[in-house]
Amino acid sequence: MNQILLRQDLVPKIHLFKVAAPKIAGKAQAGQFVIVRIDERGERIPLTIADWDRKGGSITVVFMEVGTTTCRLAQLGAGDSITDFVGPLGLPTHIEKFGTVVCVAGGFAVATIMPIARAMRQAGNRVISIMGARSKNLIFWEDELRRVSDQLIVTTDDGSYGRKGLVTEPLRELLSGDGKISRVIAIGPTVMMKFCAKTTEPFGVKTIVSLNPIMVDGTGMCGCCRVAVSGATRFVCVDGPDFDGHQVDWDLLMARQRIYLDEEKRSFEQCQCQHGTKS
Amino acid sequence: MAKLDLNRVPMPRQEPEVRAKNFSEVALGYSLKQALAEANRCILCPKRNCVAGCPVNVDIPDFVKAMREDDMLAAVRILKSKNALPGICGRVCPQETQCEVACVIGKRGAPIAIGRLERYVADWERANMSPESLAPELPKPTGKRVAVVGSGPAGLTAAAELAKLGHSVTIFEALHVAGGVLMYGIPEFRLPKEIVQAEVDYVTSLGVELTLNSVIGKIDTVDELLESGYQAVFLGTGAGLPMFMNIAGENLNGIYSANEFLTRVNLMKAYQFPEYDTPVKVGKRVAVIGGGNVAMDSARCALRLGADEVYIIYRRSEVEIPARREEVENAMEEGIQFKLLTNPKQFLGNDQNWVVGMECYQMELGEPDESGRRRPIVKEGSEFIIDVDVVIVALGTTPNPLIAQTTKGLKTSKWGTVVADEETGRAEKPGVWAGGDIVTGAATVISAMGAGKLAAADIDRYLRGE
Numbered sequence: 184m185n186q187i188l189l190r191q192d193l194v195p196k197i198h199l200f201k202v203a204a205p206k207i208a209g210k211a212q213a214g215q216f217v218i219v220r221i222d223e224r225g226e227r228i229p230l231t232i233a234d235w236d237r238k239g240g241s242i243t244v245v246f247m248e249v250g251t252t253t254c255r256l257a258q259l260g261a262g263d264s265i266t267d268f269v270g271p272l273g274l275p276t277h278i279e280k281f282g283t284v285v286c287v288a289g290g291f292a293v294a295t296i297m298p299i300a301r302a303m304r305q306a307g308n309r310v311i312s313i314m315g316a317r318s319k320n321l322i323f324w325e326d327e328l329r330r331v332s333d334q335l336i337v338t339t340d341d342g343s344y345g346r347k348g349l350v351t352e353p354l355r356e357l358l359s360g361d362g363k364i365s366r367v368i369a370i371g372p373t374v375m376m377k378f379c380a381k382t383t384e385p386f387g388v389k390t391i392v393s394l395n396p397i398m399v400d401g402t403g404m405c406g407c408c409r410v411a412v413s414g415a416t417r418f419v420c421v422d423g424p425d426f427d428g429h430q431v432d433w434d435l436l437m438a439r440q441r442i443y444l445d446e447e448k449r450s451f452e453q454c455q456c457q458h459g460t461k462s
Numbered sequence: 463m464a465k466l467d468l469n470r471v472p473m474p475r476q477e478p479e480v481r482a483k484n485f486s487e488v489a490l491g492y493s494l495k496q497a498l499a500e501a502n503r504c505i506l507c508p509k510r511n512c513v514a515g516c517p518v519n520v521d522i523p524d525f526v527k528a529m530r531e532d533d534m535l536a537a538v539r540i541l542k543s544k545n546a547l548p549g550i551c552g553r554v555c556p557q558e559t560q561c562e563v564a565c566v567i568g569k570r571g572a573p574i575a576i577g578r579l580e581r582y583v584a585d586w587e588r589a590n591m592s593p594e595s596l597a598p599e600l601p602k603p604t605g606k607r608v609a610v611v612g613s614g615p616a617g618l619t620a621a622a623e624l625a626k627l628g629h630s631v632t633i634f635e636a637l638h639v640a641g642g643v644l645m646y647g648i649p650e651f652r653l654p655k656e657i658v659q660a661e662v663d664y665v666t667s668l669g670v671e672l673t674l675n676s677v678i679g680k681i682d683t684v685d686e687l688l689e690s691g692y693q694a695v696f697l698g699t700g701a702g703l704p705m706f707m708n709i710a711g712e713n714l715n716g717i718y719s720a721n722e723f724l725t726r727v728n729l730m731k732a733y734q735f736p737e738y739d740t741p742v743k744v745g746k747r748v749a750v751i752g753g754g755n756v757a758m759d760s761a762r763c764a765l766r767l768g769a770d771e772v773y774i775i776y777r778r779s780e781v782e783i784p785a786r787r788e789e790v791e792n793a794m795e796e797g798i799q800f801k802l803l804t805n806p807k808q809f810l811g812n813d814q815n816w817v818v819g820m821e822c823y824q825m826e827l828g829e830p831d832e833s834g835r836r837r838p839i840v841k842e843g844s845e846f847i848i849d850v851d852v853v854i855v856a857l858g859t860t861p862n863p864l865i866a867q868t869t870k871g872l873k874t875s876k877w878g879t880v881v882a883d884e885e886t887g888r889a890e891k892p893g894v895w896a897g898g899d900i901v902t903g904a905a906t907v908i909s910a911m912g913a914g915k916l917a918a919a920d921i922d923r924y925l926r927g928e
């Protein structure tokens with residue numbers, strides 16, 4: 184049982200949990216994830232490790248309410264416990280001194296890109312971060328991300344804050360500008376990662392994306408998380424989650440994310456949690 | 463003495479039409495009367511051929527004799543002195559190729575149903591004894607610590623044996639439940655999970671510490687375990703990496719590895735969705751590719767979930783089917799359709815990326831290959847299409863590379879199995895032993911247990927400095 188030490192509601196439907204998990208905290212590295220199962224009847228779902236406290240023995244996750252498990256998680260708070268919390272899973276993000284690295288985050292991924300931006304900076308890179316949200320009220324951790332970046336660009340789809348438009352626009356400008364960009368890391372919703380990869384491809388800048396297929400065990404045992412990269416089948420939970428965005432078969436990934444749409448809907452309708460969450 | 467009955471007492475089973483719709487156990491078990499009638503067929507022969515046929519040499523005539531003398535407790539003791547998990551082995555051992563094939567009665571009629579008798583005794587124990595009452599007196603702790611990685615039959619057996627020798631044992635298990643394939647692979651209707659759980663509880667009652675949700679290679683490496691105070695590490699991580707065919711369309715929606723399908727159904731209880739939150743696609747027309755126990759289990763699960771048609775697609779003929787005969791017969795009775803001498807060429811999908819069909823070749827059998835079985839050969843121009851909406855690929859598994867990749871100096875074969883001494887389980891790396899499917903590739907419960915037992919004995923010698 185892993186106790187929730189702290190809960191923060193960052194913006195509507197996006198929450199932060201600090202969870203007691205001393206062993207995982209001792210090992211976690213940027214880019215890895217945990218698998219969470221709320222209770223005996225729950226599903227196993229992956230969440231990226233957004234931060235860790237090795238001394239205090241805790242792991243931070245940030246999640247968005249999208250369906251049954253994430254909504255039921257959002258009903259928990261400090262003092263509650265999560266039955267299963269497994270990690271750190273997946274391979275850490277490859278960190279190295281590349282030169283200038285652009286970190287692009289969409290939605291809740293502002294939290295998950297934080298440790299990567301931080302590690303890239305510590306490795307001696309110049310870090311330019313771009314964060315995008317639908318609207319001003321969904322922006323969080325702007326200051327935190329600015330602190331670990333040499334430059335920060337904020338976009339909103341509706342123009343209510345920062346630049347109006349999608350993250351791909353400032354990304355394209357940076358790539359066409361004078362400064363050499365050595366590497367791009369893009370994390371967020373699948374379509375956003377896909378279009379970031381499409382944006383960088385003509386410039387030939389290596390673009391790493393963190394894939395989010397449906398998973399079960401997270402240890403390479405089931406093959407549920409399989410994707411096609413460079414034409415070969417790879418298991419995201421053990422071979423990833425980071426892959427070269429120019430080599431990913433995006434249509435396949437998106438199709439496989441939709442396998443259980445009907446069941447998810449049914450489960451969500453039955454679940455009580457849609458009637459308002461604890462805030 | 464009464465004339466020898468050449469037929470075995472039939473096993474009461476749920477009727478095919480009934481059981482095809484539920485997940486309850488198919489074989490219901492003998493009554494006392496039936497068990498005694500079967501036990502009385504045994505001639506307690508002095509040569510004991512049957513004992514030699516059992517990989518762990520259960521003293522079969524001795525426990526059968528105790529049954530006949532109505533001393534069930536003695537029967538339990540005799541059984542358990544060689545086999546820590548009789549309730550499991552009695553149900554899933556391939557007896558027909560092990561103990562029973564060696565029984566002398568088999569020369570004239572049906573061999574003694576040793577597995578069924580074993581099951582009877584184990585079930586009697588579970589119904590009549592508390593788990594503690596049979597726990598052996600534990601010796602004085604030796605102060606030595608052993609880490610067991612994986613809680614399948616190999617790991618559970620090694621842990622129990624080591625604990626009985628006074629060592630302090632911790633099992634590290636990647637999943638949220640202990641038992642390995644017994645929990646996530648073999649379905650409830652063939653091996654009730656309550657029985658596996660009882661065996662796991664027995665192991666922890668010996669003082670073994672069970673640490674779930676711990677993926678070794680990630681949370682700790684084998685080297686870190688050795689550095690952190692474990693004097694020996696036993697690897698029993700099984701062969702859990704599913705194989706695919708690498709043919710076109712294999713990543714279409716609706717195509718599962720057997721591991722994924724069975725894990726969703728058995729471990730995550732998808733058959734009780736949405737009470738349990740993990741879904742599985744039921745499918746109207748389900749094709750299962752393969753002919754082993756895993757394929758039979760997958761097909762019978764698909765049927766029980768409510769599929770209209772379930773096919774077994776197997777590239778050789780009926781005689782080569784590697785699954786247990788009993789399970790093949792059960793599957794046929796339940797209405798699973800066998801498409802033999804058939805092999806997939808590619809999968810066909812619709813515009814939503816869902817599988818809708820499978821193009822197959824007709825096969826014929828040629829000369830025997832290295833495995834001694836006749837080699838299947840494609841009949842050119844024989845392609846035909848089977849309409850399906852769910853496919854389960856059950857073509858076997860290899861060891862997960864995680865441990866090998868993260869352990870310095872561990873030797874592996876080209877199939878990814880860990881190289882270990884057959885008699886002792888010793889791996890090439892000092893302080894490390896391995897046994898079960900991780901060494902042999904996918905095999906049997908009893909062979910994994912046998913390997914766990916041999917390794918435990920050798921670890922004990924090592925810890926005592928012999």
Ligand SMILES: Cc1cc2nc3c(=O)[nH]c(=O)nc-3n(C[C@H](O)[C@H](O)[C@H](O)COP(=O)(O)OP(=O)(O)OC[C@H]3O[C@@H](n4cnc5c(N)ncnc54)[C@H](O)[C@@H]3O)c2cc1C
Nearest residue numbers: 228229230231246247250251252253395396397398440447
């Ligand atoms: C490596 C990885 C890291 C992730 N990190 C985060 C994170 O830090 N924060 C966050 O909010 N989300 C993260 N996700 C996505 C998160 O796992 C899903 O949002 C969650 O599983 C949805 O479950 P649900 O029951 O709430 O919704 P559902 O209604 O069940 O599903 C909504 C959608 O989520 C996806 N999904 C469903 N079940 C699973 C599953 N078992 N595994 C993966 N995806 C699934 C499907 O595409 C589905 O359509 C990550 C996913 C992966 C693979």
Ligand SMILES: Cc1cc2nc3c(=O)[nH]c(=O)nc-3n(C[C@H](O)[C@H](O)[C@H](O)COP(=O)(O)OP(=O)(O)OC[C@H]3O[C@@H](n4cnc5c(N)ncnc54)[C@H](O)[C@@H]3O)c2cc1C
Nearest residue numbers: 612614615616636642643647678700898899905906907910
């Ligand atoms: C569907 C199916 C049906 C079968 N039917 C039969 C049958 O009828 N009769 C029979 O005799 N045999 C049968 N078998 C085969 C039998 O189950 C296996 O041979 C046996 O379980 C192997 O035991 P094991 O202990 O080596 O490994 P497993 O049972 O595979 O257990 C390995 C355990 O190690 C864990 N693990 C893996 N990696 C790690 C890690 N890095 N860290 C921590 N833990 C880890 C796994 O989660 C698992 O719990 C069947 C197998 C399947 C899949």
Ligand code: SF4
Nearest residue numbers: 516520551555560561
């Ligand atoms: S353990 Fe298996 S092989 Fe041995 S006697 Fe029992 S059923 Fe037969």
Ligand code: SF4
Nearest residue numbers: 504505507512565566
């Ligand atoms: S060989 Fe058959 S008849 Fe003889 S002791 Fe064994 S089970 Fe009994």
Ligand code: FES
Nearest residue numbers: 401403405406420
């Ligand atoms: S989630 Fe099962 S193999 Fe990746």
